[in-house]
Amino acid sequence: MNNTSVLSSTMTKYLFDWKLHLLVIVTSLLAEWIGIIKIPIGIGVLVLLPLLYAFIFTLLLNPNVIPTMKAVISKDRAKFASYAVLLSIMPFIAKFGVGVGPKVEEIIAAGPALLLQELGNITTALIALPVAVLVFGMGREAIGATHSIAREPNIALIADKYGLQSPEGIGVMGVYVMGTLFGAIYFSLMAGIIASMDIMDIRALAMACGIGSGSMMGACSAALAETVPEQAETITAFAATSNLLTYATGLFVSLFIALPFTEFLYKITSKFKKKNNSTAAIQTDPSLKIPEQSILSVTQSLSLLAVICIILLLSNWVGQGVDPISALPAMLILFACCIVGVLLKEIIPVNVPAIAWISIVAILISLPQFPMSEYVLVETDKLGVLQLITPVLAYAGFAISQMEVNLFKKSGFKIAVVALLTFTGTFLGSAVVAQALL
Known part of the structure; x- marks a missing residue:
C-alpha cells in the first residue's frame, strides 16, 4: 500500500460531484430531523441514533447494494464517497480532541487504565475464536478474524506476517468488511444498552469506545453520551484519549500479546474440531482482496474537507438548532486543526495517521495553558458531537464497494456472527x- 499513487487531477472533479454530496445532505438532514429514538428492551435501553438512519438511507441508495439505484447515482460516482468518509471523520476527531483539554487532570489520574485497556484484545479471541472454530468449522481464518477488532493497522499486521491472500488474511478481511458495514452501528447499540444497565463505570465504557476506528468511536461515545447526558464531556474526553493511545499502543499489543495468544488458543481449540468439519467459513478468493486506491494530495484533501465542513454545519443546524453563521467560527477552528494535522502528516516522516495529529493539535489548543482555550471551548460547544458523525455514516453507506458486497454474500451469516462476537469481546474486554x- 505504500506505492499507491495520488489521484490524478483529471479525476478531481469527481470528488466534488454535486449529486453525491446533495444526497448526503438530504439523508443526513432527514436523519437529524427524525432524531433519537429510545426503546426499552428489559435489560436496558436500545438507543437509535440519526447516524443509523443516515447509514441505512444511503446503503439503500448504493448501486452496489441495490443495482436499480444506479438510476439515482452511478457506481463511478458512489465510489468517491470512500474519500469523503476518511476526511469527514477529521472535524469530528478534532471536536473530540477539544474535549480532552478541560479533563486533562482526570485523564492523567486514570492513566494506567487508559494505557492498559488495550489488553482487552485477549478477551476478543476467548469469546469469538471457539465459536469460529468449533461451531463454524473455520481453519486458520479464525486467527485473522478474532485476534483484534480488525481495523487498518491490524490488516497491515496480518498482511505483513501472513499475506492478505492467506487464510489469516482472508479472515481479517472478513471482519474488516463487517466492521465497515455494521461496526459503528453495532457499537452504538451495544454501548447504549450496557450504559443503561448501570453496571460499569462510564469512564471505562468510554475508554472501550476508543479501541475501534474513528467512526466506531464516534457512534459508541455518542450513544453513551445520550444515555448518560450528565457525563457527556467526560465520555468525549476519555473516548478521544483512548482512541489516540490506540494508535500508539494498539498495534504493539496485537503483535506481541493478542496475536500470539490467538495462535495458542487456535492450536488448543482446533484439536476439538470435528475431523470432517474442515470447511472454512471463508474461502480464499483473489477477488476479495483490498483494491488499491489512489490517495489524495494535500490540496485535494483540504478542498474536499472544506465542502464537507459546510455539510457538517447544515447537519448541526438541524440537530442542534445553531444556524451555520453562528457555528461558523467553531467549524473554522476544527478545520484549522485538520489543516495542521494533515500538514504534519506530510512533513513528519513517521507512520502516524493524520487523525492522530489532528487529535494532538485539538488537545493542545483546549488545554487551560493555551491563551485562547476559553474562546475555543465556548465556540466549539456550538457544534454537537452526534451531528458531526451523521454525515460520516451517510458517506459510509455510499462507500460500500462491490468487493464488500461480494464478501458478505459469500461468507454471510457465519462471518457476520464471528465479527459481532469479535466486536463484543474487544469492547467488553477493554x-x-x-x-x-480505575
Missing part, C-alpha cells in the same frame, strides 16, 4: 480491564 484499573 471495558473490564479499564474498570479494574
